[in-house]
Amino acid sequence: MHNAVKQEATMSHNKRAELIQNALPLFYRNGFHATGMDLVAKETGVSKTSIYKHFRTKEDLIRAVLQLRDENFRTWLFGRMEALSDTPKGQLLAMFDALEEWFLEDKFQGCMFIKASAEFQSKEDAINLQSFDHKRLLEDHFHNLAAEAGYAQATQLSRELLLLKEGAIVLAAMSHSHAPAMQAKRMAEVLLSETN
Amino acid sequence: MHNAVKQEATMSHNKRAELIQNALPLFYRNGFHATGMDLVAKETGVSKTSIYKHFRTKEDLIRAVLQLRDENFRTWLFGRMEALSDTPKGQLLAMFDALEEWFLEDKFQGCMFIKASAEFQSKEDAINLQSFDHKRLLEDHFHNLAAEAGYAQATQLSRELLLLKEGAIVLAAMSHSHAPAMQAKRMAEVLLSETN
DNA sequence: TTCAACGTGAACTGATCTGTTAATCTTTAT
C-alpha cells in the first residue's frame, strides 16, 4: 500500500510513463491547483528531484498527464463504440451507452478536460488549448462516422452529438447520477432521425 | 443579545454585500484556489481583518459569492426569457437567445457553478451541493414553463433543456465561440416539436 | 579495489497560502 512499487535501476521512459500514469488519478480526483508536487512525489513514489529531471515545471507534467488522458479516453471510447455496434449510426448512439458505463464507475469524477479548462481559463494557456483539442478530436471522429452513415449534415450532427455528450457529463458529475447518459441518447435518437 | 446581533447585521450589511459583489468577478475570472485572500482584500478594498470578521473561512466567502451569483444569474436569465417572449414555449426557446447574449459578453468565462463543482469535487462538499442546487432551480423553472405550455412530459423536457444549456455553455467557454447557443436552440426546437 | 558517473531523497529556498493578533484610526451615540 505504501509505495509498494520499488524503484527500478534507472528512471527510463518506463519510469517516466509510470509517473505520468500514477499522477493522472491524483490530478483527476483532487484538481490541479489543489494537488501539490509534494503529494505527487509521495503518491507516485517518485522523488521531486526525479520529477523535475523529466519535467521543467508542474504545468509540463500536467500537460503530459492530459496527453495520456486524451489517448486513453479516446482509445477506450472509440473501442467501446466499435464493440457495441457494427454500423456507423449505431456506433454514434452506442457512444452514450459507453458514457453510461463510465458514469457508473466509482472513479468517475467528470471530464478531466472540462475541469482543466475551468482551472486554466486564460485563452492562450496551453492547457486550455490542449483541452479543446481533445474535444475537437472527438468531434472529428463523430464527423467521420456521420459522413460514413450517409448524413449530408455530418458537421452539424457531429457538433450536436458533442454538445449532448458534454451536457450529459456535466450533469452526471454534478448530480452523481448516470441518468443523463440515456437521456442524451434519447435526444440523439430524435436528432439522428430528424437530420438527413 | 438579539439587539446586538441585529445591530451588527445592519451595520455590516452594506460593506458585507459590497465585499461579496466585488469578490465575485475575482473568483469567476481567476478560479477559486488560484485566488488568494490577500488578492481579494487588495482588489475589493476590504482589509483581510474585516473579511474574516464577516466570514469564518474562505469557503464561507465563496459560498456567499455563489449564492449571490445564483440570485443574479436566475434573475437575469428568467428576466431575459420573459422579455423575449410572451408564451411559455417561446420563453423556453428564448433561453438560448439569452445564452447567446451572455456568450457574447467580454466577461463570459463559462458557468461559475460548473467551475466551482470542478474545483470542489467531494460529494459532501457544501460548495458542490450548492452548485447542483443552482441547476435544480433552473430545471424547476423550465419544468413550470413546460407544464404551462401543456407538455405532458414536462419533467423529461425540462431535463433535456438543462442538458442542452450545460453542453452549450461548456463548448462556448472552451471554444471561445457563441455558436453553441444557436446550435442548442435548433436542437431544442426539434425536441419541443417531437415531444408532447 | 578504486574511481567516476549518475539517479536519488532529504533538506532547503523564497514565495505564497489561510487565518490571527496588536495597535491605530474613524465613526457614532450619549
Add this chain to the structure above:
DNA sequence: ATAAAGATTAACAGATCAGTTCACGTTGAA
C-alpha cells in the same frame, strides 16, 4: 467631549506552494 465599537494597517503565525541544492548510495568499468 468622551467612550464604545468598527474598521484598518501591518506584521506575524504555521503550513504549504513550486522548484533547487547537495550529500549519499548504487552502478559499471578498469
